[in-house]
Amino acid sequence: MNIVPETAPFSREQRAWLNGFLAASLFDRLGSVAPASAPSGSPPVARPRPLWIGVGSQSGSASGLAKKVAKAAESKGFEVTLRELDRITPDELSGLERLLVVCSTWGDGEPPDNAAGFWSRLSDGAASRLESLRYSVLGLGDRNYADFCGAARRIDERLEALGARRVAPRAECDGGDRAPFTAWMEAVWPSLDRVEPEGAPPSVASPIPGPDPVPGSGPSAATPATACPWTRRHPYPARLRVARRLNGEGSSKDTRHIEIELGDSSLAYEAGDALGVQPSNDPALVEGILQALGLDPGVPVSLGPSVPGGSIDLGEALANRWVLTQPSPALVKRLAELAPGSLIASLSDPSRRPDLESWMAGRDVLDALRSAPEARLDATELGSLLRPLQPRLYSIASSPKAHPGEVHLTVGTVRYEAHGRSRLGVASCWLADRVVPGVTPVPVFVQVSRHFRPPSDPSRPMIMVGPGTGIAPFRAFLQERRATGATGKNWLFFGDQRRATDYLYSSELDPLHRDGFLTRLDLAFSRDQESKVYVQDRMREQSGALWQWLEEGAHFYVCGDARRMAKDVEAALRTVIQTAGGRTEEQASEYLESLRSEGRYQKDVY
Ligand SMILES: Cc1cc2nc3c(=O)[nH]c(=O)nc-3n(C[C@H](O)[C@H](O)[C@H](O)COP(=O)(O)OP(=O)(O)OC[C@H]3O[C@@H](n4cnc5c(N)ncnc54)[C@H](O)[C@@H]3O)c2cc1C
Ligand SMILES: Cc1cc2nc3c(=O)[nH]c(=O)nc-3n(C[C@H](O)[C@H](O)[C@H](O)COP(=O)(O)O)c2cc1C
Incomplete structure (x- = not known):
């Protein structure tokens, strides 16, 4: 409550204190605030x-x-x-x-x-x-x-x-x-x-529920990334120019270098940001679902106020609006009700929850419908049971200073077999296989990552650990530092399966290393020798130099797999601090903590 005018001759702190005091006195009179315990008759006591x-x-x-x-x-x-x-x-x-x-x-x-x-x-x-x-x-x-x-x-x-x-x-x-x-x-x-009476029960731990999401209302909005009009809710229909395979013949991986044009969007980004991509579903999966339910793709379905006119065709909703690769709990529950003799119904018994969860893992909406063939759903009910398709984020692999008007990504395609069918990652396979360069609009927005930036001091050393697609933001960092003439030393740890086929961006990294801009480059190809070698092993091997760089004020970055790699890298960093830095376990934790709080240990992991 601002009672003291902004123009009053007080400092910000004095004004805040006075506002607090006056508001408290006012609330006291209204009886909604604990009264200041002043003896009766004495003037009210200021209670910040x-x-x-x-x-x-x-x-x-x-x-x-x-x-x-x-x-x-x-x-x-x-x-x-x-x-x-x-x-x-x-x-x-x-x-x-x-x-x-x-x-x-x-x-x-x-x-x-x-x-x-x-x-x-x-x-x-x-x-x-x-x-x-x-x-x-x-x-x-x-x-x-x-x-x-x-x-x-x-x-x-x-x-x-x-x-x-x-x-x-x-x-x-x-x-x-x-x-x-x-x-x-x-x-x-x-x-x-408020002052509760002695012994009053504390507020319950269960959260304040939000309203149920409006079925099919599309991806939810986040804080807009920038002041520009293109946001998560209103992505910019960009054009993809390139989706080049980075892995060589014979690799078990399919990682793509993607280039997207930002055209006249005014979308701006910085090295370290991510690009949000709103994908489309696999048409074969859409077709399978329509067939399983005997539904006409031209039937209109209501999507509420988020869509001009309120409705779109079922075929389009299945292609662009709903999650098809995982059955929602609501769909499973409804199928169990509609098909009481089905496997899905027997698994839905509360006592079989773990069995249901393991059955659902790796199964999609089509698997769920096929497991309850007698269940009939119309288009509207189907829509009410499916979750909105969410955008995927990709760490940006370019610096806008090196590639104005473009965004580059490094996308690992997700393809695997499960339950007798081949499965495709929604966004990665859409970008790699189905987006027609220059033709198919790719809805994008910028997700700002304020906590993931190259050192603001251009003379600081930076250590980057980015195996696999984790290389993406470090390609951007290196481009950024080159474009700005940053003088700090640069050290990259990169790894993947095999050097011959999986050394991503080797044609850029090797020359950078040769000319000394990339001061150190440590590579770990896990399958090139008998025993597996990973980036964290290379870190341990280089303990002395790593410690020296940290002591010189280096910023330490890690990007890529969150489940294992980032944890193993952190464990290796601890080891380096303990062995080369001569710290105890507790001191190593404190050292890591201080790196974090100084913004010198930054992660972009997923
Ligand atoms: C901040 C951030 C940055 C990111 N940056 C990048 C990046 O630079 N490059 C990049 O490639 N990705 C990046 N990702 C991940 C990316 O957003 C997507 O999650 C990824 O591309 C997969 O999306 P998809 O739609 O292709 O697959 P989805 O359709 O979402 O399928 C992925 C799911 O399939 C399942 N799955 C995958 N493999 C198997 C298997 N073998 N067996 C069983 N189930 C399996 C898993 O449940 C997995 O979660 C980033 C994520 C975040 C949050
Ligand atoms: C890589 C990644 C992991 C996430 N993990 C979780 C999670 O485990 N649980 C959850 O509720 N949300 C998770 N989220 C969602 C974030 O919490 C959500 O996007 C949030 O709005 C981010 O807020 P922030 O920008 O303040 O960090 C995750 C998001 C990302 C990108």
Whole structure:
């Protein structure tokens, strides 16, 4: 609540304090705030109402919401401190009265990089009790991931376990759905100051539910990447120019170098950003589903207000709007009801949940329909049971300074056999096989990655670990540093299966290495010798030099596989710090933490 005019002769801090004081007095009169315990008859005692907002955000969405929370809190008279979660020290935390946490989830249910240290301190058995803390948590996530909003949930539960009082239930935002955020904000303000009677039960741990997504309403919106009009919800129909195979004859991989023209879109990006691509489904899968249900592709289906006119043909909805490669739980449940004698019905018994989950793994909508052939669904009901098709993100492999008006990607195609049928990754195979260069529109938007950038100081060394498609952003970083004349040393660790066929971008990297711009290049081809060798092994071999670079202020980057590679690389980095740096295990953790908090350890993993 801004009571003191902006023009009043006070500093920002003084004005915030006065606003807080006046707002508290006003609320006191309205009876909604704990009264300041002043003896009756004495003038009201000024009670600053400090509120900390802790944010955990990888690509900026949670940061954006946290800023909105901060603005709203200030307008309500709170004295706001907005901090990255990692920058809240244990001492500060144990002294806090009010904390709002806004945190996304990354990797496989992990906290974002700027919340990892906070979580490790909070989850430590020795963490201090937080009895005087009142808090609430807002999570951001994506229901397509198994551990939806897992990081926010764990922080919420841990704060409660440490004795803090949850003043409003956790809210969880899925993709761009901001309804839970709005509901959470409404719930939080009145309760942050309310005094519960002794022994009142804490707020329940279950989250504030958002409304069900409108079936078929298309991909949800995220915070726009830039001020430009092309966003996740309104992607730019770009043209693909090149989808060249990077692997040689005989490779078991099919990785593509993709070039996309940005035309007159005014889409801008920086080295480190990702490109969102809204793909189309495999026409063979669309056809199979239409046949299995005996449906006409020309039947109109309603998609609600997101589509001009409200409806499109079923064939187009199946091609472009809905997820066909995984059956939704809602579809499985409905098929079980419609076909009680089917396998899917027997697996749907609650006691057989693990069996159902393992049956669903690797099966698609067509498999589900075929397993319950007597189930009939019309187009409208089918649409209500399928989830919206989400865009895929790709780390940008070019610098706009080297390739103005273009975006390059390094895309690994996903192809495998499962349950007797060959399966195709939706976006990667669409880009590689079905997009006709110069003809098929490719809907794209820029996903800004503020936390993944080359060093802002051009003289700093940078160490990049990017095996497989993880090379993509480092191609961009090298182009960027070359274009800007950055003088810092550059070291790349790259790996894949075989040098002869899988050394991606060798025709660019070798010359860069030869002319010394790429100061060091360490390669690990796992299948070129008896025992497997990976980038993390090369890191260990180079412990001394790696340690020296880190001590010279190098930034350390890793990109690619999150499940194994990024974890193994982090383990190798710890080993380097311990062996070459002569640190204990605990000191190595602190060293890593300080690299993170200085922005010198950045990850782009998926
Ligand atoms: C920030 C970010 C950056 C990224 N950058 C890149 C990049 O530079 N290059 C790149 O190639 N990708 C990148 N990705 C991954 C990319 O977004 C897609 O996830 C990937 O291309 C697969 O999408 P798809 O639609 O082709 O496959 P989907 O249709 O989504 O299928 C993939 C799924 O198929 C299943 N699957 C795959 N292989 C098998 C198997 N052998 N057996 C059983 N099931 C299997 C898995 O469930 C997997 O999740 C990035 C992701 C993120 C989040
Ligand atoms: C590589 C990757 C992994 C993710 N993992 C999860 C996850 O495990 N659980 C989840 O709920 N959301 C997950 N998400 C979704 C993000 O939490 C979601 O996009 C969120 O809005 C990002 O917020 P931020 O920009 O503040 O980091 C993941 C997203 C990406 C790109």
